[in-house]
Amino acid sequence: MQNLSSNTFVNNFTESFEGDQSGSLQPRQTPGVLYSKVMPSPVRAPQLLAWTEDLAAALGISIPNEKDIALLGGNFVNPTMQPYAACYAGHQFGNWAGQLGDGRAITLGEWPLSSGNSWELQLKGAGMTPYSRRADGRAVLRSSVREYLMSEAMHHLGVPTTRALSLVATGDQVRRDMFYDGRPANEPGAIVMRAAPSFLRFGNFEMLAARKEYDHLRQLADWTIEHFYPHIKGEDKILTWFKEVLEKTATMVVEWLRVGFVHGVMNTDNMSILGLTIDYGPFSFLDAYDPNFSPNTTDHPGLRYAFGKQHSIAYWNLGCLANAIAPLFEDTTELVKTLENFAPVFYEKYYAMKAGKMGLDEVKGYDIELIDQFENLLATLQPDMTIFYQLLIELPEDLRDEQAITAYFMPALYDQLSSSERELLSKNIKDYQTRMALNKTSKAAAQSQMRTNNPRFILRNFLLYQAIQELEKGEDALFKRLQAALQDPYSRDHDEFFGLRPAWANEQPGSATLSCSS
Ligand code: AMP
Ligand code: MG
Numbered sequence: 001m002q003n004l005s006s007n008t009f010v011n012n013f014t015e016s017f018e019g020d021q022s023g024s025l026q027p028r029q030t031p032g033v034l035y036s037k038v039m040p041s042p043v044r045a046p047q048l049l050a051w052t053e054d055l056a057a058a059l060g061i062s063i064p065n066e067k068d069i070a071l072l073g074g075n076f077v078n079p080t081m082q083p084y085a086a087c088y089a090g091h092q093f094g095n096w097a098g099q100l101g102d103g104r105a106i107t108l109g110e111w112p113l114s115s116g117n118s119w120e121l122q123l124k125g126a127g128m129t130p131y132s133r134r135a136d137g138r139a140v141l142r143s144s145v146r147e148y149l150m151s152e153a154m155h156h157l158g159v160p161t162t163r164a165l166s167l168v169a170t171g172d173q174v175r176r177d178m179f180y181d182g183r184p185a186n187e188p189g190a191i192v193m194r195a196a197p198s199f200l201r202f203g204n205f206e207m208l209a210a211r212k213e214y215d216h217l218r219q220l221a222d223w224t225i226e227h228f229y230p231h232i233k234g235e236d237k238i239l240t241w242f243k244e245v246l247e248k249t250a251t252m253v254v255e256w257l258r259v260g261f262v263h264g265v266m267n268t269d270n271m272s273i274l275g276l277t278i279d280y281g282p283f284s285f286l287d288a289y290d291p292n293f294s295p296n297t298t299d300h301p302g303l304r305y306a307f308g309k310q311h312s313i314a315y316w317n318l319g320c321l322a323n324a325i326a327p328l329f330e331d332t333t334e335l336v337k338t339l340e341n342f343a344p345v346f347y348e349k350y351y352a353m354k355a356g357k358m359g360l361d362e363v364k365g366y367d368i369e370l371i372d373q374f375e376n377l378l379a380t381l382q383p384d385m386t387i388f389y390q391l392l393i394e395l396p397e398d399l400r401d402e403q404a405i406t407a408y409f410m411p412a413l414y415d416q417l418s419s420s421e422r423e424l425l426s427k428n429i430k431d432y433q434t435r436m437a438l439n440k441t442s443k444a445a446a447q448s449q450m451r452t453n454n455p456r457f458i459l460r461n462f463l464l465y466q467a468i469q470e471l472e473k474g475e476d477a478l479f480k481r482l483q484a485a486l487q488d489p490y491s492r493d494h495d496e497f498f499g500l501r502p503a504w505a506n507e508q509p510g511s512a513t514l515s516c517s518s
Contacts (some may be wrong), residue, residue, distance in 0.1 A: 005067040009080040009109030010118055016223055017216070019084060025128045029099055031211055031227040034204070035084040036222065039077060039129025040106050041137070043189070045171030046073025049476070049482065050148060053194065055163050059111055059119060064166070068165045072168045072193050074126035081109040088203035089210055089321050090269025093304055100208060100269050101131025107199065117227075120198050121165070125191040138174045142468045143518030144190035145479070147280040149467075151194070153459040153486035154277055157305050159255040160232055160248070162196035178517050179297065179509060188472060197228055198425070202321040209324035218328055221224050225387060226273055238328050246318050248275025250346040253314045254353045258310035259455055260286035260385045262307045264296040265516065268320045282514035285458040287501040288414050289378040289385040295461065296514045301424065308379075311350070343346035356453040357389055358432070359446035361439045370435055377428045381421055383412035384500050389454040393447055397433065402426035414500060455489040457497055461512070462505035 002008045014036070020036040030036055039333045048069050052510075056063070070076035077083060085102035106126045110118035124147065126140030144167055154161040160270055163432065170189040177184040200220075208217040225232050225241050232240045256263065263270070264282040272278040284295035291308025299305050305313060322339045326332050351363045354371045363371075378388065399405055405415060405426045439446055459482065467478040485494035492498075505511045 001062045001066055002123075005060045005065070005078055007078055007080040008112065008290075009078070009082075009121075010112050011082040011109050012079075012118065012227070012517045013107075013110065013120075013223075014082045014084055017107070017268060020087055022346055025130065025132075027133050028130050030087050030101070030130060032213065033087060034208075034216060035086045036101075036130045037081055037082065038106055038129045040074030040123055042075045043073050043170035043172050044192070045169075046070060046075055046085050046191075047169045047411065048166060049070065049190070050167040050472070050479070051339050052152060052163065054487075055152075055165055057261075059113065059165075059195065061111070061165070069168065071108075073170060073191055074123055074125070075238050077108070082307070083108050084102060085131055086132065086243065087203060087207055088201055088271065089207035090201070090203035090267050090389055091206070091317070092267040092269070093302075094316075096210075097267075097269075098210070099131070100203065102129055103132040103135055104129070104137040105194070105199070111195075117197065119195050122194045122199055123191050124194055125170075125189065136174065138172075138189050139191065139518060140174050141169065141188040141190040141472060142178055143281070143466050144192045144281075145471060146464055148192050149284060149464065149479075149482060150280050150459055151277070151485060152452065152483075154259075154261070155488050157255075157259050157262070157455055157489050159277060160252050160275055161198065162194055162272070165193040165195050167192055176517050179515055180517060183396050196272075196278075198224075198272075198274060200224060200273040201269050202271040202273065202317060202324070203276070204273070205265075205324040206320060209327060211254060212296060212327075217325070221325060221328060224273055232502070238333075239326060239334055239338065242322065242325065242335060242392065245273060245275065245321065246342060247345060249310070249314050250342065250349055251275060252277060252461060253311045254346065254349040257307075257308060257350065257476045258353050258357060258453065259465070260289075260307070260458065262286065262294060262305070263310065264294060264299065264305055264514070266313045266317065267304050268317045271317050280371070281516055281518055284461045284514070286385045287390070287460060288382040290382050291379050295512070295514050296516070297513045300457075311346050315339075315346075317510040318342060324477075353453070356449060358392070359436065359439070359450040360442045361446070367435070370431060373428055373431070376480075380397075380424060382414065383409065384414065385496070386455060386458050387500065389413035389450070390456055390498075393450045393454065395429070395433075397436075399441075400430060400433070402471075405429050405511060411500075451490060456492060457485045457494045459486055460497075460501060462508070464499060465505070465508065465511035 018032050020033045105122050105124045107122045114119045115122040128137035146162045148167040151164045168191045172189045173186040174189040192378045262284050270279040282296035292306045294303050294306040355363050406422045
């Protein structure tokens with residue numbers, strides 16, 4: 001175990017690539033380099049609000065002392081660190097946005113592990129970088145709490161994600177116009193230390209392709225493969241790598257659909273090259289099952305990033321990545337074929353996931369139809385997704401008439417059902433019962449399969465909202481209870497949080513609706 005402030009960092013990325021070494025904070029385009037050297041800007045009074053013990057233990061990092069806390073707040077940098085902001089581009093809401101880059105994330109360096117690998121440690125909200133454009137490089141407490149808790153919640157749900165090691169209040173105020181409606185206000189600032197093997201995004205590759213820096217592009221692809229896909233070797237390695245990125249991305253989205261997660265801003269600069277959930281902003285879990293739901297008010301005209309569209313956006317984003325790496329191919333036929341294979345790759349994973357949630361022992365015969373009908377049922381009735389599946393686990397085998405079935409699922413419903421909806425529910429549940437009787441495995445086995453695939457605790461936006469309201473008043477009781485619950489999302493031990501979203505939260509800004517302002 002080592003302290004963060006001890007001289008243990010390595011800097012493979014900065015030592016492998018060209019960077020802008022000027023250290024200037026002047027907002028600018030940085031052609032010809034993959035990053036810009038930048039120091040975190042000090043804050044007034046860093047105070048540790050949360051520390052992720054299990055992650056720290058896994059990385060071999062000791063409990064923070066005063067110097068470490070200064071480091072987590074951006075007030076201390078040791079000589080083994082070469083802090084930088086990465087230069088990347090992206091497609092935002094379907095349009096090419098050009099250079100973006102880490103506008104408020106500063107990577108301090110890589111933390112070496114005993115395995116020989118390393119993890120990138122990054123401060124989010126540690127001040128301006130050359131990529132801050134007209135913004136301040138800071139983050140507010142509310143968005144930092146959301147990222148801190150949600151990335152950990154996703155990890156414990158078993159969803160591929162970046163992690164968060166610490167949450168630090170800065171003691172400074174940050175000015176934000178939360179809903180872009182001309183009413184800016186001061187809010188407390190905070191910094192999250194994020195951790196992942198790498199924060200490289202599709203956008204890092206898109207930037208180099210757009211600038212026609214093909215040597216850098218090849219170098220970055222090779223480096224990514226060497227470090228994070230080391231088993232890929234040989235002549236076709238770029239193609240094999242793209243195939244694996246596609247598979248990981250498909251898996252990530254299937255996992256989002258399993259737990260009911262809406263990312264909210266699936267721009268290509270927010271797509272990890274490792275298939276990790278990255279850049280937690282205006283995300284939400286589904287309460288009511290609505291495939292057209294997006295919590296992101298910035299996305300409300302077109303609902304591009306709604307829950308049920310996430311797989312098609314992933315495919316679109318993979319198309320951008322394929323385009324970016326195309327110059328590395330003499331012949332792109334196989335690359336295009338691999339991209340066009342997204343749907344079968346995705347749907348195989350998707351139906352297996354749905355079967356897991358429903359307790360089917362395999363996907364055979366009419367199962368795809370049954371699963372599709374179930375999907376239609378949920379989209380029509382819009383029950384609470386989490387509660388619905390919890391009830392499904394305990395569904396009594398003898399429940400066969402419409403009235404009894406409707407009554408059984410009442411605790412999951414936000415609205416009264418019409419007679420046609422009751423009929424639909426009853427028909428689907430009866431079909432489901434008939435299919436479950438064909439399982440070759442026992443009922444107990446099906447139930448335990450369902451329990452491992454259906455979380456009982458999800459970090460609902462209204463809970464986050466309440467925890468943030470309390471934290472802004474200096475109380476951390478709810479924050480702590482949520483932190484405990486999210487570590488154990490499949491158990492019944494945190495049933496104080498098991499229930500429908502309360503009515504007050506339906507329209508509450510900051511809970512039901514969120515913007516990109518963070
Ligand atoms: P996001 O939608 O949060 O992924 O951010 C998109 C881009 O805006 C990225 O380049 C961010 O670094 C940048 N950005 C977002 N918020 C800020 C901020 N407060 N200061 C500087 N850059 C920011
Ligand atoms: Mg981003």
